[in-house]
Amino acid sequence: MTTSILSRPIHPTGLWAWLTTIDHKRIGILYGVTAFIMFLSGGIEAMYIRLQLAAPEQELVSPEIYSQLFTMHGTTMIFLAIMPMGAAFFNYLIPLQIGARDVAFPRLNAFSYWTFLGGAVMLKSSWFLGGAPNAGWFGYAPITSSAYNPGHGIDFWILSLQILGIASLAAAFNFIVTIINLRAPGMSLMRMPIFTWMTFVTSILLILAFPVITVALIEVMFDRFFGTNFFNVGAGGQPLLWQHLFWVFGHPEVYILILPALGIIAEVIPTFSKKPLFGYPVVVLSGVVIGFMGWMVWSHHMFTVGLGPVANSVFAVTTMAIAVPTGVKIFNYIATMWKGSISLTTSMLYAIGFIFLFVIGGLSGVMHSSAASDAQQQDTYFIVAHLHYVLFGGSIMALGSGIYYWFPKMTGRLMDEKLGKLNFLLVFIGMNVTFFPMHFLGLDGMPRRIYTYDSDMGWNLWNAVSSVGYLILALGVLILIVNIIWSVLSGEKADGDPWDARTLEWSMSSPPPEYNFEHIPIVHGIDPYWEQKREGLSTVPISGGSGDDDSHGIHLPQPSYWPLLASLGLFVSGYGLVYLSSSIGLVVSIIGAAITMVAVYAWSFEPVNDPDEGEGH
Amino acid sequence: MAQNEDMSTETHLGSENHSDHPTPLTYFKVAMILSIITAIEVGIFYVEDLSYGIIPILTILSVMKFALVIMFYMHLRYDNRLFSTLFLTGLALAFLVVIALLALFQFFTPS
C-alpha cells in the first residue's frame, strides 16, 4: 500500500529473487552454501595452525598471528559453520517434515539469514582491518580488556557475535512457533520426526542461552568503549564472572551444536536400516533431558579456577549424569540397525562413522568430568582432541550424513556414491589421524594455544602425524566439493523418494515445488510416508510438482526487501560501533540504526500478502 | 463459498476464547492491590525493628505483585497454558541461574 517506499518485488528473477526471497527452501540453501564457505575458511585457518605445529620451533607465523588463527578457527567453526549448517537443515526441512508450506514468519526467516551473513562477513573482515580477534573463542576476561588488547580485533569479535546472536535468536523464535503451530493435522508432538524434535529443543536452548552471552558481551563492550568496571580487577571486578556467564551460555551452546546432529542421525539410520527408530519416545525424552541438563553442568569448564570442592563435586556429578541420556540415544541408534536390512550408502557410512567417533569423544568427555582428572587435562591437547571428536566426529560427520541424505531432495540429483565413499573414507581416516594423536600430546602435557614447542619435549612425532592427518582430511573435503559440484551439474536424476524414506519431505517431487504441499497431508504415525507406502494409508496426497502454482490457487507469501534492509542496517551499525571512538564511527552506527528502524517500521506495515497485488493470481 | 464461511468459524473454535476476560473493574481492583502492596513495601522499609526479617517480607510482597501482573494484566490466568509454559520456563531458568551464580560467588555465605 502507500506505506511502501519501495514497490514490492512481486515476481523477481535472478539475483533479486534470491535477495528478496522468503522461501524457506531458498533460505536453507543460502544458509548451507554460506556455512560451507565459512567451514572452508575455518579449515584454512586450521591449515596454518597445523603447518606451524608440524615441526618444532617453526616461525611460519608469528605468535600474534597464531593467537588470531586459533581464535578465528574456533569462532568460525562454531558460529559460522556448524550452527548455520544446522540452520540450513532446519530451514529446508522443518516445514517439509511437519507438513507446512513455510515457516511461521517467512520474512523473519530471511532477516535471520541476512543478519547471519552480515555477522559472518564482519567477523571475517577483521583479518583485513587491523587484525583478527585473538583471545580464544571464549574470550576470557581480562584478555579482552582494552588495556591488554588495544586493537579492534576484540571489538569485531564482540559486535559480530552480537549480530550473529540476533540472527540465531530470530531463527530460533521462528522455529519454535513453526513447530508448535504449523504441524499438519494428526502430527502430534509424539509423531514428530526426531530431527524436528531436536530442532525444537535446540531452538529452546538458543532463546534461553543467547541472552546470557548477549549480556556478557555487552559488559565487555562497555568496559572497552565506556570504561566501566565489570572486569576491571583494580576496581574490584571479577574476571571469574565472565567465565561463569560465558559458560552458562557456552555449555548449552555445545548442545545447540550436537542436538541437530543427533536428529539427523535419527533420520538417516532408520531409513537405511529399513526399520523404524528403536524406542522413539525414549529418543525424544533423552533429547529433552539433554536440553534440560545442559544447564546444570557449565562449571565443568572451570574445574581448575578454584570454585571449591562443593561446587566442583556438584558439577562433576551432573556432568557424569548427562552422559546417560546421550548414551541412551547411541544405544537406540545401534538397536535400530540391529537386524535391520542395512544399505551402506555414503550417508549411512557417515552416520555409522558418527556413532564411532562421537562415542570416543563422549568417553574422553566423561574422563574429564571428574574434577581431579580434569586438573591434569585442562588446557592441554587432550581437551582439543575431545572437542574435535565431538564437534568434528559428532556434528560434522552428522552434517555430512545429512548432506548426502538430503542432497537429492534439494537438487533433484543424486550425489555420486563412488566419490562419496572415497570422500567418507578420507574424512574418516584423516579425522582420526589428525585428532587421535592429540590425546597422546595432551596427556604428555602439551598445552593448548602455544604457537610452537621445543624439540626435546617429545611432541615432534605426534604433531607431525597430526599435520599429515590434516592433509588427508583436506583431500577428503576437496572430494566432497568436487562431488557436490559434479552432482549438481550432471548427477543422476533423483525421483521424489530415492531412499525409500519415511518422513513427509520424501512424499513430494525433488526438488519440492515452491508451495511444498499441494494438499496438506494427514499424519497417522511416526513414519507417515512409510505407512502410506506400505499400509496403503493413502492419506498423504502426493503433490503435483508441475511448478505451475496458479493452477492450485495457492497464494504464497510475497518476497520482501525489508528483511534484507533491516539486516543491512545492523551490519552497518556494527561497523560503526567498532570505530565508535571516532566521530565517523558514531555517525555510521546511527545511520545503521536508522536504516534498521525504517526497515522494521516498513516491515510491520507491509502485509504478508499485498491484497491488491495478490489478486492477479 | 458458504462452505468456506462455515469452516472459518470452525477454525475460530480453537483460538482463545474471548468471553472470559476480566472486566475493567477487575483491572482496577488489581491496580489497587498493587498500589497497596507497594505502599506496604515502602512502609515496611522504614520499620527498623524488623532487621533481616525485611528480606523475606519484601520478597514475598514483590512476588505477589509479579504474580498479579502476569495473571491478570498479562491474562495468563485466562489464556492457553502453552503461553504460561513458554514464559515460566524462561523465568524459572533465569531464577535458578541467578541463584546458582550467587551461590557460586558466596553471596549467601556470611563473611
Add this chain to the structure above:
Amino acid sequence: MIQMKAKVIKGARILQEAVTTQHGTDHEYTTTGLNHRKLLMWAFLGSDCMFFGSLIATYMVYYGKSKVGPFPEDLFSIPITSVSTFVLLMSSMSMVLAYAAIRKGSLKGFRVWILSTALMGMTFLAFQVFEFYEFANHEVHFDCSQVGTGNLSAFEESFQNECIEGVTTVDGIHDSDGNNLTGLTPKTNLFGTTFFTLTGFHGAHVTLGVIWLLSLFFYSFRGGVTRERDLDVDLAALYWHFVDIVWIVIFTVVYLFGVFPGFPES
C-alpha cells in the same frame, strides 16, 4: 477413534483453505489454535527473562564489592523512586484498560488509555533521567563535628581528611577545575557500572515500549487499530507489562535491598 479421524480430516480441509499467514487477520488455521505472533511474544518474554536475569545476577554478584563510594545508601531516595514505581504500576493498569477498550470496539477509550500509558511511561523515564543526573552530580556535605560519631556514611567518613584545622563543614569535593569528584558514573565503581547498566537497559526497554505505544496511538487515526485486530494491542500490552514486572524486581532488589541498613557493606 472414528470421531478423531473425522476431526483430523476436517482440520486438514480447513488447512487447505487457509493457505498462508495473512497479516493482521488472526483467523488462520494453526495446529494449536493459538496465534503465531502471540506465541512468538511469549517465547520472547521468556527469553528476555534470561537477559534481565543475567544483568540482575551481575548486579547482585558485585553488590557491596565496590572499592570506593558513593554507595547505594548515599544516593537512593526511596520516596522519589516509590513515586516513579507507582507511576509505572499505574501505567500497566491504563494499558490493560486500553486493551479492554479496543476489545469492546471503543476507539476513543483506546486512544485515551494508550496515550495516558505512554505519558506515564515518559514520566517514568523522566524520573529516571532526573535520578541519573542527580547521582552523577552527587555532592558530599557534612559537618566536621560529626566525624567519628557514627552519623556519617562510610562514603562521607572517607573524606574526613578534608576536616583540617579551621574547616568546620565539607561542602562538596572538587578538583582544581571545579569538577565534582563525588558523583556516580558508570566508571566510578562497580555499583555505578552495574546500576547504570541494569537500570539503563530497563529504561531502554521502556523507551522502546513508549515508541510502540505511540505508534499504535497514531496508527489508530489511520484506521490501523480495530476491534478485529486487538491482537496488535495485546502484544504491545504484554511487552509493556513485562517491562513493569522487571521493574518490580529491580525496585525490590536494587533499591529496597540496596539501602537496607542490615546488609553487609563493602
